[in-house]
Amino acid sequence: MFNKKTIHLIGIGGISMSSIALMLKNMNAKVTGSDIQESDITNNLIKEGITIEYGHHPEMIENADIVVYTAAIHETDSERIAINKYNKTSYERAEFLGLLMKEFKNSLCVSGTHGKSTTTGMLANIFLTANLNPTIQVGAILPEINSNTHIGNHNYFIMEACEYVDSFLHFHPTSAIITNIDNDHLDYFKNLDNIKKSFHKYVGLLPEDGYLVKNNDDKNSNNLEKYTKAHVITYGINNFADYEAKNITCNNLGHYSFDIYHNYKYVTRINLNINGKHNIYNALSAFALSQNYIKDYSLIKKGLEEYHGVGRRFEYLGKFNDALIYDDYAHHPSEIKTTIESVKSVKHNESWAIFQSHTYSRTKEHLDSFANILSEFDHIIIATIYPAREINTFNISEDMLVEKIKEKNKNVIYINDFDKIVNYIKNNVKPNDLVITIGAGPINKVSKKLISLN
Structure with missing residues (x-):
């Protein structure tokens, strides 16, 4: 073509x-x-x-x-x-991209407000482990291929499918994972109901012989099965699902292990090598979809256990003056909450969050939630809002977020320059502290600069 x-x-x-x-x-x-x-x-x-x-x-x-x-x-x-x-x-x-998808026999798409890149990476690594040589497109760097792209064959196209501006409605998915549905991209969708309607249209694109894998613990995904002709597969921890995680344990590195049950029957135990309880959900969804294409459970297990995450997802970068330096792409309050859970799983003294909010509209919409969740850190540095595609017509500023956090009696400061943030950390951080840059913009330049100073 x-x-x-x-x-x-x-x-x-x-x-x-x-x-x-x-x-x-x-x-x-x-x-x-x-x-x-x-x-x-x-x-x-x-x-x-x-x-x-x-x-x-x-x-x-x-x-x-x-x-x-x-x-x-x-x-x-x-x-x-x-x-x-x-x-x-x-x-x-x-x-x-929708046109390109027509070149592939099976297009396996991962969508949802949170966890898309990680789940796409898991799914991709499973198919690579099974020697199926998929073509891959993911929204972050996947260490297993040292890229966001792998050019494989035309049997399988594994891709991250974003809902923003209804982009995924142009696609032609054979099967789809929906990780969750949450309030985001409100500059376009305006409200949660419109976001749900977009996902309803999306799952309607699936063919009858395709698969929809949905999170049974996510209330906003409850009715997705009503809008698709595809086979529906559910996964979860707290509610009955086709695929369930049980006997969950966590080691001192923050890595979770769990048993997978399919229709009440034990299948296998998974030992993840990435931080965070949320990754149990991501792994369950990847397992649930993969078993429709790969019958050897041991290959699926191996692909999940040998997966080490994608770039900028609670990524450990190294140390600065014996303080731990991390970076995370989180840019929504729910994602930052997940990041905090990962931070708590790592042994450290005091925590330092360097947060760059992504877009004025998101900052305005989630101002109180950002203040509440960031207040769980010991020290908070607010960087200049990253505008992306927007101009500031939302009557919002960094100082407004700082004041909200100060109301909670927290140690917070606004610093409008990355080099000044680096100097502030240099002068204040102590050995065994944990410093994390948070945001979808270029705030990771700060954490990279700190590492380079060693």
């Missing part, structure tokens, strides 16, 4: 767009791209033989057969304008 076509990607440095670029190159397309700035991702693409220019380059559109752009690229962008000027066929990223 794309053989020898010239395809230009606007915003090629994004985690999803870079994956699309590699997939297209594997399909023998000529791939070009543009992005605002150089990054590790763009440098890696250039090494793969992909032509990339930085800044705005409308002249690159003239020679393209197809142009793909992300939702973040506004219609007033010079390259978007050039699409109309040269009368080129164009697609928004999600639309085009």
Whole structure:
């Protein structure tokens, strides 16, 4: 379909767009791209033989057969304008990804408000362990492939499917995991009911011979089975489910072990090698879907137990002056709550949270919840809000979050510069403390800088 076509990607440095670029190159397309700035991702693409220019380059559109752009690229962008000027066929990223999915026999998609990347990584590692050589697209770096992308065969496409702006409604899933449904992306959805409706439409895309794997402990996922023709498989801990975790234990590293029961019958015991009780749910869902494609339970078990997480998910980076340094992508109160559970599982003295909220709309919507959950740390540093796609029309500021936290008599400060945050930590952190950067923006630059100072 794309053989020898010239395809230009606007915003090629994004985690999803870079994956699309590699997939297209594997399909023998000529791939070009543009992005605002150089990054590790763009440098890696250039090494793969992909032509990339930085800044705005409308002249690159003239020679393209197809142009793909992300939702973040506004219609007033010079390259978007050039699409109309040269009368080129164009697609928004999600639309085009939907086209790519048609090239695969089985598209296994992981969706949900929280846990998508980790669960996608687990599922991918299971299929890699079983030597099924899947094509993989995940929204983070997977250590097992040292990338967010693996180009495999066309039998299996394992991908993370995001609900934002209804992106996943352009997809063609064969089977789907829904980890959970929660209040997020309210700049687009406005309320939880609209989020649920989007997921209802999504599961309706599944074919009759496909599988929907849903979390029985998540109240917002309760009625998903009403909206799909696919086979429904449930998993959980607290309520009866097709796949249940029982006899749960935790070692001194914060790694959980549990027995899996299928329809009340013992199947196997799983010993995870990543932190956090929430990963029991993620592992259960990956196990439940995998068993429909892989009949040897020992391979599924091996894939889960040899999985060591994806980048920026309670990731241990090293030490600074004998303090433990971590980074976490959490950017929603529910995710930070999970992060705190992981922090508590690690032996340390005092805890330091360096939090960069992601988008003004999310900060406004969850201001009280952010204040409540961050107050569980001993020390809190608030960084400048990362705007992403937004401008601040929400009457929200970092100082408002600081004041909310101060009401709880907590040690909190707002610092508006990453280098100043690094210096503050240098002057105040003690040996055996735990420092964690939290947020989906570039706040991890702080934790990386601290590590580099050793």
